[in-house]
Amino acid sequence: ETPGLTDYVVSWVTTGGGWIVRRDGQRMEIPRHPFVLPFHRPYTVHLTPHRQNSVLFSAPYLEDIATEIHAGPSQQVSFDLEATPTPEAIERWRVALNASTPVLTDETAPPLLRMNAQRPLALALLQLAPWAVVDLPEPLREPSMARTRLAVEYLHHHAAEPITPADAAKAAGLHTRTLQLHCRRELGMSPTAYLRDIRLDRTRRELAESSPQETTVGEVAKRWGFVHLGRFASAYRNRFGEGPSQTLRG
Template identity: 45%
Template sequence: MTDTYTTPEQIPEDRPATPADPGVPAAFADHPVTPATEFLRGSWSGDDIDGARRQLEESLDGRQFRARPASGDFAYRFATAGDARLSVQTGTFRGHLQGVIPWSRDYVVSWFQAGSVTIDYPRGQLTSVGARPFLTPTETSFSFAMTPHRHGIVQIDATFLEDIAAERHGGPSQRIVFDYDAVPSDEDLAAWRKVLGDVTPIIVAEGSSGAARLAAQTLLVLALLDLFPWRAVDVPVAIRTERTRRLRLAAEYVHAHADEPITSADIAVASGLHPRSLQAQMSEHLGASPTGYLRTVRLDRVRQDLLSGRPGETRVSEVARRWCFGNLGRFSASYVDRFGELPRETLAR
């Protein structure tokens, strides 16, 4: 990878660009420009460690930020350029920094040219490894501890990424859950870095046309979707809030483990909710008990398998058991109640 824009000083104040810039394919020439494309640029720097801490805490909507100097003189510098869909950011902080990010819907990928970060979130711990890119957990609270560092960031609006991902998975726009522990292959890592180097000049240039910037941003999101394993999770938008984040974790756990003999107690443990709280929140926001929601997800999975199956080769009983339905009579009745037809009629389509 080239060193294009890997430090704050390399994000320029101005650079003309056109849709014909390198890295923008001709297929994007007539691509519609989506809303919220106003170009945004910002940078700040200094040597006041407490001022840097306050500014970062405010700009990141963080809490409990603490900073202490390392050996040598303290200095910081940050720069960002892009728009509300996607921005490229770089930062240098010559001190130790820790704090809490209570909530963010954006998808964020980072890489460190120097220093490191450790992140603790409800499902585990993440630690950066050299310059390898990593993803920050979304729609959850996490704490972090950074050593003196220099890093790059791509911040992506949730709706923008999810709409692009929908074209990949063929369904509606849904929450995307990445595998945070995955280690990219050398091939995928090289492809990501090449796309990043190609499109960054277009994304950060104020003179880029809206169509050119959108094309460059789209290419970068597609490269990210190729870099880490992910899955789309059909959780209602209404529970994708800071207040209902534990309920969202419960719903995601159900989707991830629907083919296993899990119980409502397992769902409560996975979400960190008391069983009675889980019952009340699912009833209020999802209109079902934990076992009822699990049954609905399983029935939907059965239907997907039957629609993609072949009569004469696919057996309804085998598909039902795959999704943990032991009593075939009760399963058939539940299936008819949900879809208005027998399982065998779905398979015969």
Template identity: 45%
Template structure:
């Protein structure tokens, strides 16, 4: 039997304060593995979850506090858990007090390392395997994390890709744990003022961005809003392989589409052919690199050539059309 409980919901403030000021507590517990799977499918946004009890005394408990921007989740699970998460739409970092787990996806995957934190994929389907465990997870609303990351990369809000293959530096893990200890109280307490809650949310997101190497991927909003599908597969392939000599046929094959079908779909949804979209993504990479570069140490021609632009005149014209300035102006910023 499973027990569900909504512990508390703060009343909506009269001044129209954002939903992030109204944390919601919930918990579920029980002894039935099948009911546990149904609950965890809801928690993870998953499907096909299967549980395997390791002894006759199977129990589980899952509790969370959600303020709309940040969710703190704790799971105690007395068995093995396996399932698929077809479209994770929030940023998430997990770690184990007991047990272990693994995440596998088309870009690779990673295994938990003792109690070290690890990122879960965002907007990338993955397979999840967990041993009997006590696990903590922090989930962050995507718009909030992406707007916060803008302060660091200087561009528009974009999909942030946290590198789960990298081992966090010990000092970064220590900083993460200090930040978590400092913000947990303000985030879980119902009486926290909106200003203190907002500050705690920012501290936690900056700790995530300090914890893992990350990059941004300018996946068009029209494609992100649709979710998984062949077009999204094509767009992701371009972003993942833009540094390689890929062709429109390569993109079509990766998405499982006929080249003409891909051409029509990208032209309709993105306003660009596959070849033109590859050039756009490479221009974006040049722009990002020039923004980060030191003017005295980097030459525009070297960056452009590295990203496949051999004709510097045409490159400069394309760059100016896309960004409203010459590449040398970007470099001098």
């Protein structure tokens, strides 16, 4: 049993096996491919006789590396623990691991050499499973709030799908009313408003990475579930201080 890891850990077994049971009751069979262990979440692990390998990344280090991709402030990284890595992602991880291991296990390796070995491995981890940065207030990081945190992370990981806060509550083993109360108290808004803001953020990212020759504001907005473009533009301007067309034009 563990009350929750404070490092990001990638693990894989070469012999034997077992399963992990999260605080929300979800059971996950331990796969043969590399996978990310639950972070800041209580869980129990059940193992047969086995051989297991793990790589640990300190939270500040990995979260700083992640800013190179999401271009925001350093925040907690939430991995989608149910996603299966692609064969290409697994191969990138193995190549980076094989190249980094001789350096990282050499105590005499110079600091610059170690840094240049660590960074590709961290980037390979960030390609191993889908993830999102989730800026959570301290109360939601407490073990007693693990199910609410899981529901909030569910909203981040499934924002592109036709989900509702009720789906997130069900996935976390919560009553929808409990999720609503906790979100209003700790996030200052309802789960519905929080999900809308996630989708606005994703819309902004897609607009910023596109050009007017490739797409239109309407197409991107509809992909993220915004039907009424006037209301979308108003909500977008209120959140980001500029209109979506300005973001698309760069």
